[in-house]
Amino acid sequence: MVTARELSLGLEQTRxxxxxxxxxxxxxxxxxxxxxxxxxxxxxxxxxLGFDEAALGYNAYSLSKTGRDEWGYRLPLSLRSFNDYKPxxxxxxxxxxxxxxGLSQASTRMPSAFLGTISALFTLLILxxxxxxxxxxxxxxxxxxxxxxxxxxxxRVALETNISSSxxxxxxxxxxxxxxxxxxxxxxxxxxxxxxxxxxxxRLAVPILIVLVAIDSKKKIxxxxxxxxxxxxxxxxxxxxNGLSVMTRFSQTNLFSHFYxxxxxxxxxxxxxxxxxxxxxxxxxxxxxxxxxxxxxxxxNLSVTIYPWVAKSAMVIIDNGMLGFLGSLFFIIGLxxxxxRVRKNANLRLLLYWIIAGxxxxxxxxxxxxxxxxxxxxxxxxxxxxxxxxxxFGKIFSFKSVILKTSxxxxxxxxxxxSVLFNWLNEINYSVWENNGEFQPGGFREGTTLxxxxxxxxxxxxxxxxxxxxxxxxxxxxxxxxxxxQETNRQYRLPEGFPSSVFNFGxxxxxxxxxxxxxxxxxxxxxxxxxxxxxxxxDVAGTALYKVIDPFGRWTATxxxxx
Amino acid sequence: MLNYPPTFxxxxxxxxxxxxxxxVRFLTLSLVFVTLLQVSRWxxxxxxxxxxxxxLLSPVSFLLVMSYPISAIKLALVIxxxxxxxxxxxxxxxxxxxxxxxxxxINIKIIKEIPPxxxxxxxxxLQAELTDRFNKEYLLQPGNYIPLAIKRIAYNKYxxxxxxxxxxxxxxxAVETLFFGENHPLSQKSIPxxxxxxxxxxxxxxxxxxxxxxxxxxxxxxxxxxxxIYFLTTPGQAYSRHLIxxxxxxxxxxEALPRLVSGNKPLRLVTYGLLFLALYGGLxxxxxRLKRPxxxxxxxxxxxxxxxxxxxxxxxxQVFVADLFGYAAEYCRYYxxxxxxxxxxxxxxxxxxxxxxxxxxxFNGNFFGVxxxxxxxxxxxxxxxxxxxxxxxxxxxxxxxxxxxxQRIIFGVRTDKxxxx
Numbered sequence: 011m012v013t014a015r016e017l018s019l020g021l022e023q024t025r026x027x028x029x030x031x032x033x034x035x036x037x038x039x040x041x042x043x044x045x046x047x048x049x050x051x052x053x054x055x056x057x058x059l060g061f062d063e064a065a066l067g068y069n070a071y072s073l074s075k076t077g078r079d080e081w082g083y084r085l086p087l088s089l090r091s092f093n094d095y096k097p098x099x100x101x102x103x104x105x106x107x108x109x110x111x112g113l114s115q116a117s118t119r120m121p122s123a124f125l126g127t128i129s130a131l132f133t134l135l136i137l138x139x140x141x142x143x144x145x146x147x148x149x150x151x152x153x154x155x156x157x158x159x160x161x162x163x164x165x166r167v168a169l170e171t172n173i174s175s176s177x178x179x180x181x182x183x184x185x186x187x188x189x190x191x192x193x194x195x196x197x198x199x200x201x202x203x204x205x206x207x208x209x210x211x212x213r214l215a216v217p218i219l220i221v222l223v224a225i226d227s228k229k230k231i232x233x234x235x236x237x238x239x240x241x242x243x244x245x246x247x248x249x250x251x252n253g254l255s256v257m258t259r260f261s262q263t264n265l266f267s268h269f270y271x272x273x274x275x276x277x278x279x280x281x282x283x284x285x286x287x288x289x290x291x292x293x294x295x296x297x298x299x300x301x302x303x304x305x306x307x308x309x310x311n312l313s314v315t316i317y318p319w320v321a322k323s324a325m326v327i328i329d330n331g332m333l334g335f336l337g338s339l340f341f342i343i344g345l346x347x348x349x350x351r352v353r354k355n356a357n358l359r360l361l362l363y364w365i366i367a368g369x370x371x372x373x374x375x376x377x378x379x380x381x382x383x384x385x386x387x388x389x390x391x392x393x394x395x396x397x398x399x400x401x402x403f404g405k406i407f408s409f410k411s412v413i414l415k416t417s418x419x420x421x422x423x424x425x426x427x428x429s430v431l432f433n434w435l436n437e438i439n440y441s442v443w444e445n446n447g448e449f450q451p452g453g454f455r456e457g458t459t460l461x462x463x464x465x466x467x468x469x470x471x472x473x474x475x476x477x478x479x480x481x482x483x484x485x486x487x488x489x490x491x492x493x494x495x496q497e498t499n500r501q502y503r504l505p506e507g508f509p510s511s512v513f514n515f516g517x518x519x520x521x522x523x524x525x526x527x528x529x530x531x532x533x534x535x536x537x538x539x540x541x542x543x544x545x546x547x548x549d550v551a552g553t554a555l556y557k558v559i560d561p562f563g564r565w566t567a568t569x570x571x572x573x
Numbered sequence: 574m575l576n577y578p579p580t581f582x583x584x585x586x587x588x589x590x591x592x593x594x595x596x597v598r599f600l601t602l603s604l605v606f607v608t609l610l611q612v613s614r615w616x617x618x619x620x621x622x623x624x625x626x627x628x629l630l631s632p633v634s635f636l637l638v639m640s641y642p643i644s645a646i647k648l649a650l651v652i653x654x655x656x657x658x659x660x661x662x663x664x665x666x667x668x669x670x671x672x673x674x675x676x677x678x679i680n681i682k683i684i685k686e687i688p689p690x691x692x693x694x695x696x697x698x699l700q701a702e703l704t705d706r707f708n709k710e711y712l713l714q715p716g717n718y719i720p721l722a723i724k725r726i727a728y729n730k731y732x733x734x735x736x737x738x739x740x741x742x743x744x745x746x747a748v749e750t751l752f753f754g755e756n757h758p759l760s761q762k763s764i765p766x767x768x769x770x771x772x773x774x775x776x777x778x779x780x781x782x783x784x785x786x787x788x789x790x791x792x793x794x795x796x797x798x799x800x801x802i803y804f805l806t807t808p809g810q811a812y813s814r815h816l817i818x819x820x821x822x823x824x825x826x827x828e829a830l831p832r833l834v835s836g837n838k839p840l841r842l843v844t845y846g847l848l849f850l851a852l853y854g855g856l857x858x859x860x861x862r863l864k865r866p867x868x869x870x871x872x873x874x875x876x877x878x879x880x881x882x883x884x885x886x887x888x889x890x891q892v893f894v895a896d897l898f899g900y901a902a903e904y905c906r907y908y909x910x911x912x913x914x915x916x917x918x919x920x921x922x923x924x925x926x927x928x929x930x931x932x933x934x935x936f937n938g939n940f941f942g943v944x945x946x947x948x949x950x951x952x953x954x955x956x957x958x959x960x961x962x963x964x965x966x967x968x969x970x971x972x973x974x975x976x977x978x979x980q981r982i983i984f985g986v987r988t989d990k991x992x993x994x
Contacts (some may be wrong), residue, residue: 051717276868277861288860293853294756297769301753304772309746313739317758335739342746349776350783378749378758425735432727432736438717439710561713 028144036149037134044130044156047434048123048165053116055438056167057561060324060450063168064482065091067118070104072492080485082496087207088252092479094259095252099207100170113489115455119168126165129176130156132183133389137396139186140357150426151399155392157430158337159330162437164385167324174209175385177201181216182364182389185223186357188237195233199240205386206245210256211371213249215386217241219367226359260375265298268376272298302373306365306387307345311379313338324450325382328441332381332388336429337395344398364390399426442561451477453539453566457558458487461537461569464556465517468571474523474538475567484518528572529553536570575639577866578874582643584903585683589910601642605634608649611656612820615792616828624827627771630855632764632862633812633819636870641813643684648816650675651803655795669798676806686808693737699730745804748772750811751818755858762972763811764862764869766819768854773847775822777840778829790828796821810871872974873898879968879982880934881908889986891928895919895935897975927960927987937979950981954988963988 028036059067069079069089079098081090089096103121111117134152141148155161164172184197202220205212217238224234261267271283272291283291305311313331320326333341352358368387372380381388406422409415461484465471473480485495498515514520523538529550547555552573560566579594588594609628613621628634637645651672658668680688692698706728710716749757752772754765767775800817807814833844862869876897881904886892892915894901901917909915922933922940938944940955940962950969955962966984973980 054715055717057713274861274865277864289857290853293850293857296850297753297756300769300772301749301756301758304748304753305758308748309743310749311747313743315744315747315749335736335743338743338746339739346779346783349780352780353784425732428727428732429736431723432732435710435719435724435727439713439719440706442713442716561715563712563714 028146033144036146037131040134040149040153040156041127041131043153044127045123047157047162048126049120051438052119052123052166053114054561055442056450057442058450058452058455059115059118059483059486060167061092061477061479061482062096062324063115063118063450064486065089065096065479066100066168066170067104067108067113067115068482068486068492069098070101070108070118071113071486071489072496073101074105074109076492076496078492078496080492080495081499086251087248088255092482093255095255097170097208097210097248097252099204100168100173103173104168113486118486119166122168122172123165125173125176126161129179129389130161132176132179133392133396136179136183136186137393139183140361140393140397141400143400147400147403148396150423151396151403154340154399154426154430155337155396157433158332158392158395159327159334159433159437160332160381160385160388161392162433163327163441166437169324169382170209171211171382171385174205174212175389177205177208178212178215178368178386179389181205182219182360185220186360188233189230195237198237199244202241203244206241207248209385211368211383212386213245213256214371215367218370219363222363222367223360226356226363263375263377265302265374265376266295269295269298299373302378303366303369305379306369306372306384306391308379309338309342312341312391315379317377317379319377320379320381323382325380328436330433330436333391333395334429334433336425337392340398340402341391341395342398343401344394344396347397347401348394361390361393451480451483452560452562452564453558454480454483455487456560457537457567457569458484460556460558461535462488464569464571465535468533468535469517470519470534471517472519472521472523472528472534472536472538474521474536474540476539481513481515481518490516532572534572536572537567538570539567542568542570577639577870578878579904579907580640580871580874581898581900581903582641582684584900584907585643588907594907597642598639601645602638604642604645604649605638608645608652609634609820611652612824615790616824617831619831620827623830624823627767627823627826628820630851631767631819631823632858632869633766633816636764636812637816640870643679644813644816647676647679647803647807648820650679651799651817652820655792655799658795660791665795665798668795669802672799673802673806676803680806680808684808688806689808689814690738690741690805693741694734696730696734699733699737702733703728703730741805742801745801745815745818747811751815751822754812755854761811762871765854765858766812766815767822768851768858770847770850770854771826774826774830774833774844774851777833777844777847778826781829781832782825785832790824793821793824796824867971872970872972873900874904876970876974876982877901877904878908879970881905883968884966884984886914886932889930889932890914891916891931893918893920893931893933893935895933895939897936897978922955922962922985927962927985929987931987933962933983933985935978935983935985936975937981937983938975938977940983940985941979943977944979950979952981952983955985961988962986 066089069091072078072080073085078084079086079089079101083090086098089098089101100121103125104118107117107120111120130152133156134149137152138144138148164175178201181198181201184194184201187194188198198220202216206216220234220238220241224231224238227234271278272294273283273286273289277289278286283289308315311331312333313335315331316326331338348358348361352362365387368390369384372384375383402422406415406418409418461471473484481495484490494516498513523536523540525546528536532552542555544555547553547570554571556569557565558567558569579588583594583597586593586597588597609625613624616624637648654668654672654675658664677688680686707724749759750761750763751766752775753769754761754763755769757763796817800815800821803817804814812819830844834841836844867875877900880894880901886909894905894915894917896917897919902912905912905915905917920933920935920939921942922935923942927933933940937951941951952964952967954964962985964983964985968982970980970982
């Protein structure tokens with residue numbers, strides 16, 4: 011095991027060794043801060059649930075009430091949801107929160123926030139083990155990286171990839187300690203499986219990491235092979251549950267078909283690319299693949315570059331990037347520190363294998379940099395950034411002048427506090443403005459509450475919205491009985507029988523809003539996101555109009571009742 | 574590729590003929606050679622040949638000589654200052670300040686472009702950014718309450734200044750620009766600085782450097798600082814902001830390569846494999862550049878070449894040239910010599926009454942109106958103010974060089990009077 015001195019962090023000069031009671035207190039504070047930053051204001055930030063978040067939340071509600079998902083499948087391993095077959099583990103983990111706190115935005119997000127905190131704790135434990143240091147700087151470094159923009163962002167949204175990443179961290183910790191006793195090896199299998207059952211990417215990332223570590227260790231081959239085999243065998247049920255849909259999705263997103271024939275078409279012309287001597291496809295394909303792994307080490311990608319496919323998704327972290335500017339600077343320092351010692355230290359090599367295993371599943375898809383699919387690797391980047399910060403602490407402690415040392419240390423701590431606070435403020439309030447896009451449409455939370463309070467006396471609720479799959483918001487925010495949707499979905503159980511993403515259920519009927527015609531009908535309630543001219547409704551008998559205002563003060567939808 | 578038209582940097586010199594352009598290129602070649610020779614002198618004897626291999630394989634060297642004399646001068650100046658800088662910290666700081674001042678002066682006074690770091694250093698801009706944040710967060714209903722005093726710790730001009738400078742500096746570390754220009758994820762308009770396999774060489778080189786402190790040459794630290802300064806103070810295409818980085822990376826790899834090729838067998842195999850792929854990358858990109866120079870190189874010189882070198886303009890009393898990039902007068906001098914009949918302004922045909930026996934040269938947007946949403950391509954006659962504009966020549970230019978103005982360059986003349994009668 012490497013020591014802080016071997017890592018060249020210079021921490022041996024800190025003289026900040028802490029006794030057990032202080033260490034435990036500091037760890038409790040560490041957990042408390044992580045917990046608070048993830049749970050505070052979870053109901054209001056992000057302001058609205060995304061489609062996938064709502065699906066996970068409502069299926070948790072459905073499972074807790076009926077033991078079946080929205081499609082009526084009993085205790086499924088995979089949720090059919092929008093025909094995208096999400097791994098069901100997130101919803102199962104949300105069941106206790108939904109039971110205790112009721113179905114809400116916050117309870118839907120709580121598993122992510124909770125496991126995000128657990129992941130932070132295990133990151134600290136791994137860092138302590140990597141550096142063999144018990145001083146305060148390690149806790150500060152761990153606190154800084156566990157409050158990084160990506161950690162806060164993904165922990166405050168209900169996403170399967172975040173819980174998969176959290177289980178992955180625990181598995182990595184068990185993997186580092188696997189030689190200590192059998193319990194840790196069991197931990198590798200258990201948490202590896204939990205990661206696999208949480209999100210698709212882990213199905214590749216978990217076995218790859220264990221195989222790379224096993225190859226590296228060159229001893230206890232049988233024990234390591236047993237680990238890999240156990241995981242492969244025990245993960246078969248999830249492959250059986252949604253393997254086909256995952257393969258279909260992969261066929262649409264993979265790098266190999268997207269860029270074929272890899273060589274630039276204008277250069278090779280109509281000739282067979284595989285016969286090209288000067289611009290052979292294999293050269294370009296290898297470059298694509300290599301670049302997609304390297305992209306996750308690019309400091310600019312980790313801090314400032316926002317790709318178009320990221321900007322339009324739940325992955326985007328406004329004004330910050332995944333690690334933030336300071337985290338990315340520490341990452342560069344940490345990477346150099348890591349390279350210095352990687353040859354002599356197996357645990358540090360594990361970080362490199364972790365990067366390869368985490369990046370590879372995402373690298374096989376066409377997008378250059380896709381944090382969502384590569385979230386398993388980001389804790390490894392955090393650890394490298396923490397090593398960088400510790401290296402900086404070490405450098406400051408080596409200053410001979412006390413004044414210089416104190417002022418440098420104070421300056422660094424002030425910037426760390428500002429940076430962490432900025433990450434948090436940016437996430438919980440400001441980014442709401444930018445994040446609410448097509449994937450987190452505003453207005454449903456406010457609109458559904460009002461709609462349901464008015465809807466009792468009407469036999470039909472008409473809905474007119476441009477959002478596909480918007481039914482899930484009415485189900486969740488209206489806390490509708492799961493039996494209603496299960497009844498409707500039974501009609502579409504076969505995949506080919508699914509007519510479109512928009513279908514009627516219960517009293518809800520999807521219908522294009524047409525006031526000139528509808529004004530003569532009676533006894534209905536309308537939820538519409540079409541543009542409305544208030545004056546057209548003022549003098550129509552039996553008509554009432556209610557504006558739905560989203561968190562930004564914008565008139566986002568209208569509810570019209572006609573008696 | 575050899576006949577690529579002169580760039581703006583070349584026309585800063587008062588060129589009026591092709592032989593003068595080649596003279597500038599020859600002088601640039603001499604300057605670049607002397608500069609590279611100077612850098613190679615900082616390296617160990619066995620590393621020199623690798624340094625020359627790496628820099629000559631890169632398209633940057635070729636392009637620097639062929640098209641960018643001012644950049645070559647800046648490069649030479651930076652290397653000269655680094656050469657003369659002493660070893661004390663004070664001398665190094667003074668050297669870096671001098672480099673920053675020289676670069677800022679050349680970029681602002683001669684090239685007349687604002688360095689990308691400058692807008693980031695403005696306190697009024699930062700203040701506006703902060704006010705916007707406070708306002709938005711205040712308006713959010715329901716929002717998450719945070720006491721103002723807490724917010725102020727992070728939401729202040731000084732932190733935002735540090736953050737903005739930090740972010741701009743991190744753009745420097747874009748491996749995509751430096752090593753993956755061949756298949757850049759954003760199809761960035763630039764040329765590859767190094768080929769993708771050379772990133773593998775770079776990682777191996779870092780590993781060698783981190784193992785052996787002895788081989789750290791004194792100038793690398795200065796080169797790194799100068800590379801960051803150069804990046805922050807230089808506007809332009811991505812690769813042109815990385816000219817010092819290009820030398821720095823070549824030095825790092827070259828210094829490590831002798832050790833890598835004399836290492837154990839697997840290491841030798843990997844190194845030679847990567848070198849072979851780099852060589853192949855050089856060949857592949859050379860062929861690519863030959864076949865589609867307009868894809869890789871700055872398109873704006875091509876626009877001016879089409880403007881002034883496509884059709885004879887002598888028979889027109891007046892020629893109106895849409896100057897979208899600001900260098901039309903210099904290009905006119907180069908191609909036409911006598912430019913008295915030429916008017917350079919970004920005209921809008923839909924708002925003008927076309928003159929008799931006048932030629933109008935511009936993009937689609939100059940004739941049909943600007944459309945910022947799409948790059949439209951239109952070539953039907955235009956009726957303006959009861960006159961008809963007929964199009965006598967047109968050329969399509971790839972990529973979106975004139976945003977909102979389309980990708981077609983049009984030569985229009987007034988053909989009839991009172992067409993509508």
